[in-house]
Amino acid sequence: MSTDTKQSIQDKLASQMKAAHTALDTLKAKASIAKAQAELKAITDLQSQKDAIERKLNDLKKSEEPKYEQAKTDVESLIAALESSVKAIEAKLKAA
């Protein structure tokens, strides 16, 4: 895998992480206003999990073949799981 391809993959993942960070901040503000304690706790947990994924993304940047491909797949699946959780809370707070 070329360095450019790796950079492009990492940029895309970093962009997804930034979007998740912004979404969690927005959700936290909404949940605080609504005094939605359960949602606030879940958002705080997700923020800590997002930080852990960011550390994994940094590890991915340093990893070499043949481990790179598996590490990329793992980070992508973690981000997808995080995004799914964020969207579920977004939908619920919107409906409330």
Place this chain on the structure above:
Amino acid sequence: MERMLVVVFDTQDNANDGSHVLQDLDTAGLIAVHAARIVTKGADGSTFVNNTRDGLPDAAMGGTALGTLIGMLGGPVGLAIGAAGGLVAGAAADFSRDRIAADFFSDVERSLQPGKSAVVAEIDEEDTDAVDARMHALGGFVIRRAFEDLADPTWERETDALRQRITRTKQSIEKKWTERSTR
């Protein structure tokens, strides 16, 4: 490249020669031998371990991949230290056991038949030619595995744990919503 090396010989004398060759290659700067032992399978299947000249004491072998491999082959080093050394050494032994891929262990176990001896070593080599040529000349059968080719158990454990945490967070909030909606 850091590798686990196993060279199986028909006799212990040949394994001793193989061990000396390995140390000579280290002295010549062609490879670096981090630790090595000679493992012999007796005719009754029992396992004997002899020291080489690497200088690493048995007490330091328990948490190493080499010590664990010897323990898995029935030798005393990995298991004895793992059991006697308490949680930390035990955890180190678990980690090392993870690093020894099952297929690698099967290859070694299959080759090390009763009556045969093997030089087992953790080495660093850039090129496999030097070791292969010298060991084949002594009648040795070479099995090696690069540590970096093996799965990284720490990464896998952390990733799985993180995935489970995210799933649990989502499930816990969904459970709260279900409880609210049924009130």
